[in-house]
Amino acid sequence: MWEYTDTVKDHFFNPRNAGAxxxxxxxxxxxxxxxxxALKLMLKVNPETExxxxxxxxxxxxxxxxxxxxxxxxxxxxxxxxxxxxxxxxDIAEFLGxxxxxxxxxxxxxxxxxxAAVAAYKGEELDEDDHEEGALICKCFGVDxxxxxxxxxxxKLTTLEMVTFYTKAGGGCNSCREPLEELLADTNKAMVAEGxxxxxxxxIFGSAPxxxxxxxxxxxxxxxxxxxxxxxxxxxSAPVQIAMPAAPAAAPAAVAVAPAPAPAPAAAPAxxxxxxxxxxxxxxxxxxxxxxxxxxGGDVELFDIEGNIVMVHxxxxxxxxxxxxxxxxxxxxxxxxxxxxPVRVIPVAxx
Amino acid sequence: xxxxxxxTPVYLDNNATTRVWPEVVEAMLPYFSEQxxxxxxxxxxxxxxxxxxxxxxxxxxxxIGAEFDHEIIFTSGGTESNNTAIRSALQVQPGxxxxxxxxxxxxxxxxxxxxxxxxxxxxxHRIGVDKLGRLDIDAYREKLSDKTAVVSFMWANxxxxxxxxxxxxxxxxxxxxxxxxxxxVQAVGKVPIDVKSTDIDMMSMSSxxxxxxxxxxxxxxxxxxxxxxxxxxxxxxxxRRGGTENAPAxxxxxxxxxxxxxxxxxxxxxxTALRDKLETGLVASVGHCFVTxxxxxxxxxxxxxxxxxxxxxxxxxxxxxxxIAASSGSACTSGSLEPxxxxxxxxxxxTAAHGAIRFSLSRETTEExxxxxxAVVPEIIAGLRVMSPFWSADGASPENFDPAYA
Numbered sequence: 001m002w003e004y005t006d007t008v009k010d011h012f013f014n015p016r017n018a019g020a021x022x023x024x025x026x027x028x029x030x031x032x033x034x035x036x037x038a039l040k041l042m043l044k045v046n047p048e049t050e051x052x053x054x055x056x057x058x059x060x061x062x063x064x065x066x067x068x069x070x071x072x073x074x075x076x077x078x079x080x081x082x083x084x085x086x087x088x089x090x091d092i093a094e095f096l097g098x099x100x101x102x103x104x105x106x107x108x109x110x111x112x113x114x115x116a117a118v119a120a121y122k123g124e125e126l127d128e129d130d131h132e133e134g135a136l137i138c139k140c141f142g143v144d145x146x147x148x149x150x151x152x153x154x155x156k157l158t159t160l161e162m163v164t165f166y167t168k169a170g171g172g173c174n175s176c177r178e179p180l181e182e183l184l185a186d187t188n189k190a191m192v193a194e195g196x197x198x199x200x201x202x203x204i205f206g207s208a209p210x211x212x213x214x215x216x217x218x219x220x221x222x223x224x225x226x227x228x229x230x231x232x233x234x235x236x237s238a239p240v241q242i243a244m245p246a247a248p249a250a251a252p253a254a255v256a257v258a259p260a261p262a263p264a265p266a267a268a269p270a271x272x273x274x275x276x277x278x279x280x281x282x283x284x285x286x287x288x289x290x291x292x293x294x295x296x297g298g299d300v301e302l303f304d305i306e307g308n309i310v311m312v313h314x315x316x317x318x319x320x321x322x323x324x325x326x327x328x329x330x331x332x333x334x335x336x337x338x339x340x341x342p343v344r345v346i347p348v349a350x351x
Numbered sequence: 352x353x354x355x356x357x358x359t360p361v362y363l364d365n366n367a368t369t370r371v372w373p374e375v376v377e378a379m380l381p382y383f384s385e386q387x388x389x390x391x392x393x394x395x396x397x398x399x400x401x402x403x404x405x406x407x408x409x410x411x412x413x414x415i416g417a418e419f420d421h422e423i424i425f426t427s428g429g430t431e432s433n434n435t436a437i438r439s440a441l442q443v444q445p446g447x448x449x450x451x452x453x454x455x456x457x458x459x460x461x462x463x464x465x466x467x468x469x470x471x472x473x474x475x476h477r478i479g480v481d482k483l484g485r486l487d488i489d490a491y492r493e494k495l496s497d498k499t500a501v502v503s504f505m506w507a508n509x510x511x512x513x514x515x516x517x518x519x520x521x522x523x524x525x526x527x528x529x530x531x532x533x534x535x536v537q538a539v540g541k542v543p544i545d546v547k548s549t550d551i552d553m554m555s556m557s558s559x560x561x562x563x564x565x566x567x568x569x570x571x572x573x574x575x576x577x578x579x580x581x582x583x584x585x586x587x588x589x590x591r592r593g594g595t596e597n598a599p600a601x602x603x604x605x606x607x608x609x610x611x612x613x614x615x616x617x618x619x620x621x622x623t624a625l626r627d628k629l630e631t632g633l634v635a636s637v638g639h640c641f642v643t644x645x646x647x648x649x650x651x652x653x654x655x656x657x658x659x660x661x662x663x664x665x666x667x668x669x670x671x672x673x674x675i676a677a678s679s680g681s682a683c684t685s686g687s688l689e690p691x692x693x694x695x696x697x698x699x700x701x702t703a704a705h706g707a708i709r710f711s712l713s714r715e716t717t718e719e720x721x722x723x724x725x726a727v728v729p730e731i732i733a734g735l736r737v738m739s740p741f742w743s744a745d746g747a748s749p750e751n752f753d754p755a756y757a
Contacts, residue, residue, distance in 0.1 A: 011669060013672065019738065020743060036701070038752070039740070040752060045646045058738055060660065060662055060705075060739050060741060061665070063664055336553035
């Protein structure tokens, strides 16, 4: 059974303003019978002041749909039309003390009914229906199949990691991994058929690498840079890195499909921040982390930043610590989140 | 939920799971801390357990009318039995890669065949049903061929209680050399079964639907049927299902099977009478509702009533508040937005399918309990209908409501 808040239960068992209204002058009817949700919102608006003097609802739907409708009427009564149209579904959900992720659509339906009623009152045309469609795939972040498919198509995504970067789907409890893999494989297959991506780029179901701990950083060796490579055109031996989009936030349309990990210095992507500002931010983050390391008898210092690579000195107990790899992973996560792009943190020896 | 009132709750969700009978618990208890041995061991601790397992196997054998007790393989539940049966049937018949099943099976079959179809090159035929939930037998005949590896039909539907004529369906499958599997999870213990007199090759059962413990099921495998285990391991269950036997649960299931068999005839009579009283009472007092399923051939304990113009979860929450536990095939309780696949396959309109409520009785259900349901349901339905956009002061008025995107 769903975990409803006490407010949701209260508004379901004791709904406010339920029933028909015969003298309404603004009515919004939305919903979908196949989904089992439909709402009729009736408003009585004072034509002089444009204040909503009364509101009633009739809802065909589950407990949270009825509670959302009840909350909606309580929220709009006493507001002017212009104030009311600023209400969002988040306002409804907040009024109810939150809704389970699968039930957020109930609050969306409330907002849509309000929009429809206001449009009817003003004599405006309703905008195109733009509500999300498809089955809810990722329950942690409320991402549905339609949104994921659009992200895959628009950005030519071909790995699970990229899907998670773009949509957040699969970034939580990971229980949607299988449906996510299926959706990616199906969408890629269709894209190959349409000539949007090459067959060899497409994700094949079941081909995702198993989640594993990155163990490639051994000891504290500075990875070879292409310049330093002594013999021939050897490949850079930088540890294998999962292909990541260059700039998720800035220019998703321009992202090439899973580029091979480029040599570090060349991979500096465009972000909202200038390199200098990024450096200041990273320095500050590391400074904030230092007390934690010092408590354990170690220390960490920023050495340099080159593109996607953040180089740090590990000293004291941190240096040579068996947990160094995990420590670096933690720092890497914090910096990546702050910069809004993936970076790799590697330890370098102090010279 | 805490909303339960002081009155003793009325449990009418026995198709979901049942109360373990006290006698069953009592039979199980010694096998936790006294007779805890592993049945495979040579010493006395193990030997005693072995004897108890044999007895339990015989009790289940008698309940389903199997010819031999070794035709019963204990599993972890109905779902494992279903997975084992379908996969085994495909593996032992190279060259046959088609599965026939119905559109109204339990997800333990449907999601498995979806997977096989999508990822393992299996061709799946899903046979439809009519408005009463009866199988389209002509469509079934048409799909049978020498490519059919296995046919899987349920004995009784978990939502409507509709019973399929599985003995006849099994004969048809054998005419084409296909194996026949039956998901009898809802039927075992509720209706008489004599599996040896049928052509059924494999049959799935679950313990907790007949007042046994959860986490245990069984697969009937007719002697001589070719078989590949799903779970390999030790020699348990004659090498057909590896893993140390769940001795306490098996003993419990044996006891439950014994008890179900002993009182089945009178239980059927009493449950049918109570079920019919519930249905006629509700249809008469509520209005705009109807009973789903095949009125002539269904389980004695199951009644799914579709209440028009309101949604199931809202009804369930109100029922729960009144101390009545039932269930719905409705969208909002399962997490998906589609209403029950069973009711949709029966072509029941959305406005009614969303408001379908399943009342499933057990042999413990009393007349007083049914009377309480009859007393509170009309008011709950009326209260929700006042809030429904398909309803006006004059009653149902679906034509007055036309939502923006339907």
